[in-house]
Amino acid sequence: MLNRLKVVPKTSDTSPNGTSSTPNGKGNPADLGTFVVHGRPIIVEHLNAWYGKHLSIKDVSMTIQPNQVTALIGPSGCGKSTFLRTLNRMHELIPGARVEGSVLFGDQNIYATNVDPVATRRHIGMVFQRPNPFPTMSIFDNVVAGLRLMGIRDRVKLEAVAERSLTQAALWQEVKDRLRSSPLSLSGGQQQRLCIARALAVEPEVILMDEPASALDPISTQQIEDTITELKQVYTVVVVTHNMQQAARISDFTGFFLIQRHGDPGQLWEFGPTAKMFSTPQREETERYITGRFG
Numbered sequence: 117m118l119n120r121l122k123v124v125p126k127t128s129d130t131s132p133n134g135t136s137s138t139p140n141g142k143g144n145p146a147d148l149g150t151f152v153v154h155g156r157p158i159i160v161e162h163l164n165a166w167y168g169k170h171l172s173i174k175d176v177s178m179t180i181q182p183n184q185v186t187a188l189i190g191p192s193g194c195g196k197s198t199f200l201r202t203l204n205r206m207h208e209l210i211p212g213a214r215v216e217g218s219v220l221f222g223d224q225n226i227y228a229t230n231v232d233p234v235a236t237r238r239h240i241g242m243v244f245q246r247p248n249p250f251p252t253m254s255i256f257d258n259v260v261a262g263l264r265l266m267g268i269r270d271r272v273k274l275e276a277v278a279e280r281s282l283t284q285a286a287l288w289q290e291v292k293d294r295l296r297s298s299p300l301s302l303s304g305g306q307q308q309r310l311c312i313a314r315a316l317a318v319e320p321e322v323i324l325m326d327e328p329a330s331a332l333d334p335i336s337t338q339q340i341e342d343t344i345t346e347l348k349q350v351y352t353v354v355v356v357t358h359n360m361q362q363a364a365r366i367s368d369f370t371g372f373f374l375i376q377r378h379g380d381p382g383q384l385w386e387f388g389p390t391a392k393m394f395s396t397p398q399r400e401e402t403e404r405y406i407t408g409r410f411g
């Protein structure tokens with residue numbers, strides 16, 4: 117499975133502050149062939165997110181480790197999606213929505229005044245709950261849509277990126293002979309992997325996924341989980357899931373969000389290595405939630 121990613125060198129350094137590739141010290145770099153992992157952590161400090169006057173999440177601090185999968189769990193409405201959208205400045209796209217606190221991507225605060233939110237979203241990409249391919253574009257054009265927006269027209273380059281991204285999203289074999297077809301001819305699971313490929317095409321460092329498998333059947337869910345596990349060799353993944361078994365299976369770290377009382381903002385109630393969180397949770401509410409006693 118590893119060799120799907122092994123032969124995929126990054127074509128450029130896409131980091132906004134120009135950091136160069138450095139080994140992350142995990143495992144044997146030779147395992148990754150010519151590719152050298154250079155992930156940066158995301159350090160969230162005292163983050164509040166508002167919708168108008170409504171404080172949705174309060175005082176969230178968390179460090180998201182590079183090249184790891186971080187799962188976000190918790191009952192519906194406790195701010196998981198909101199938090200995810202603050203990590204790449206998508207929250208502020210909602211009228212009246214705003215953020216306080218800081219999100220450091222490496223040493224760059226993505227909320228600093230000189231940071232371009234569009235560039236941030238390219239480095240920190242997003243995959244949504246429902247597959248949302250562009251319906252009037254072909255499969256190929258979907259994958260390379262972001263590159264075209266960046267002004268890249270070179271056919272050879274676009275074809276290379278499409279193959280690389282679709283391979284990383286574990287979809288290439290299924291679509292390589294029908295790249296000109298409509299994405300609507302694909303199954304829901306294939307459409308979601310197409311959306312993952314589209315997010316990967318612009319060479320982000322981080323992929324945010326909001327319940328990426330919740331609309332899918334069990335086999336497609338399994339494929340998405342396998343894909344996530346492979347992606348972390350190259351990317352940092354943050355995934356919201358309402359499925360506790362899924363969090364336990366695929367993540368290295370887990371954050372449990374909770375609203376203490378009705379009307380309160382969501383808070384990060386507990387955060388830590390997934391194995392520890394699921395075996396010896398530190399807080400009673402976490403234990404009750406992961407054992408299925410509420411939520």
Ligand SMILES: Nc1ncnc2c1ncn2[C@@H]1O[C@H](COP(=O)(O)OP(=O)(O)O)[C@@H](O)[C@H]1O
Nearest residue numbers: 167172190191192193194195196197198199210
């Ligand atoms: N676009 C929005 N406008 C106003 N309030 C919102 C919006 N999206 C979410 N909220 C509110 O923010 C809170 C957290 O929602 P959300 O982040 O979607 O939670 P979760 O993903 O954990 O289910 C809820 O009270 C929800 O009603």
Ligand SMILES: [Mg+2]
Nearest residue numbers: 196197198356
């Ligand atoms: Mg949500």
